[in-house]
Amino acid sequence: MFGIVRPCTHRLGERFKTEWMAHLCGLCLALRGEHGQASRIVTNYDGLLVSVLTEAQSGPVAGARRTAGPCPLRGMRTAPVANGEGARLAAAVSLVLASAKVRDHVADRDGLLARAPIAAAARRVARGWDRAGARTGASLGFDTAVLVDAVDRQTGIEALAGLGTPLLVVTEPTETATAAAFAHTATLAGRPGNAPALAEAGRYFGRLAHLLDAVEDLEKDRFAGAWNPLEATGTPLTEARRLCDDALRGIRLALRDAEFADGGLAHRLLVHELRSSVDRAFGTSSCGHAASHSAQGPYGGNPAAGPGPYGGPGPYAGQGGQNPYGQNPYGQNPHGQNPYGGSPYGGAPGGPGGGMPPGGGMPPGGGMPPGGPGLPPQRPRRGLIAGCAVFTGLFCTCQMCCTEYEGPWSRKRRDPLCDVCECCDGCDCCSNCCGDDGCCSGCDCCDCDCGCS
DSSP states (O other): OOOSOOOOHHHHHHHHHHHHHHHHHHHHHHHHHHHOGGGGGGOOTTTHHHHHHHHHHHOSOTTSEEEEEEEGGGTSEEEEEEOSHHHHHHHHHHHHHHHHHHHHHHHHTOGGGGSHHHHHHHHHHHHHHHHHHHHHHHHTTOOTHHHHHHHHHHHHHHHHOOTTOOHHHHHHHHHHHHHHHHHHHHHHTTOGGGHHHHHHHHHHHHHHHHHHHHHHTHHHHHHHTOOOHHHHHTOOHHHHHHHHHHHHHHHHHHHHTSOOSSOHHHHIIIIIIHHHHHHHHHTOOOOTTHHHHTTTSTTSSOTTTSBOTTSSBOTTTTSTTOOTTOSOTTOSOTTOSSTTSSOTTSSSTTSTTOSSOTTOSOOTTSSOOTTOTTSOOOOOOOOHHHHHHHHHHHHHTTHHHHSOEEOTTTOOEEOOTTOOOSSOSSOOHHHHHBOTTOOBOSOTTTTOOOBOO
């Protein structure tokens, strides 16, 4: 799957993770239901934003969810998935986006697409996706011609662009296409007053999508001699970053002007996760807590003597790390060293006559029972042959890649191999300040002044 908004499921939280997966699976199943199994390969992270925005405006309505059957990508579990016009519009947009992606690779003669027969077959597939997207879009009152026109104009603009050409001239077709898709979600949700604000958010999102794709492909395109908007127009990375930051600000302000029934997930994806995408592309971090978390502990060192999490001295600095309340206010321990006046079984604990009472509850040989207190005993490891059989099943059903799974031999819970968490290296401040309602009040680590969505 492709897309610039690739959220870390660890940071989304349980509620938003469930909602995000519902929209992702809903998009995939909408593609299968209307265009066949093969069309599911165009499922992408950015397309589901259309479904998210539609539901954020309409709120929970009857029929907005349905229970999907077991799927290998969900570990053969059922799940509630998005169902309705938002998912169908996302499917139409995803088909046209995928078509544009294929045409772009054909134009750049990437890999096998440099061979004429394969390029011709790819162009045929792209045209089929265009027609399929147009059919679905027309049934929803959305004319995908604006998307196809943007793709066609992009090729001509890139052919004419050169040193000195403003970068925003090159990104304009993508901006126009995404603005149209975002604005139509207001029509589907019955909130036409949101259309101007969402069109503006879509325009900035399209700009970001184009710029981040150019930044991520810059070195590869230079090596291959392929066309890249930054290289062709002579735009430095500093200017590209400035345009991205402006786009982030524009999206945040545009979302403020729209009315949502429940904009929590939309806010999380289009404000926080999108900023993480920009930081990932430019190799930077927007979180001011990163350095302190990588230092001496989760709070930036000893709060009694060193710098605290807010960049200044700890609240008890200058006291040498002593008890901030002075000595024991009750004087010496009235019972001596042992606050209970010695072992109830005679002698010092651990000494002669002391220690645990006979049969003190510990298993023979000492230590805790396998699995820890109150936990079931750890299951034994599988043998070589049984583990290989389980490994084959997990691998062939994609469970190792896409969902939590039990280790074939160790039986320990493992994270999916494709779920690379790039945002949880110490800072989870966005999860702490942004509750389930999407409100970000007092969050000073994300440069976010958006308030409650």
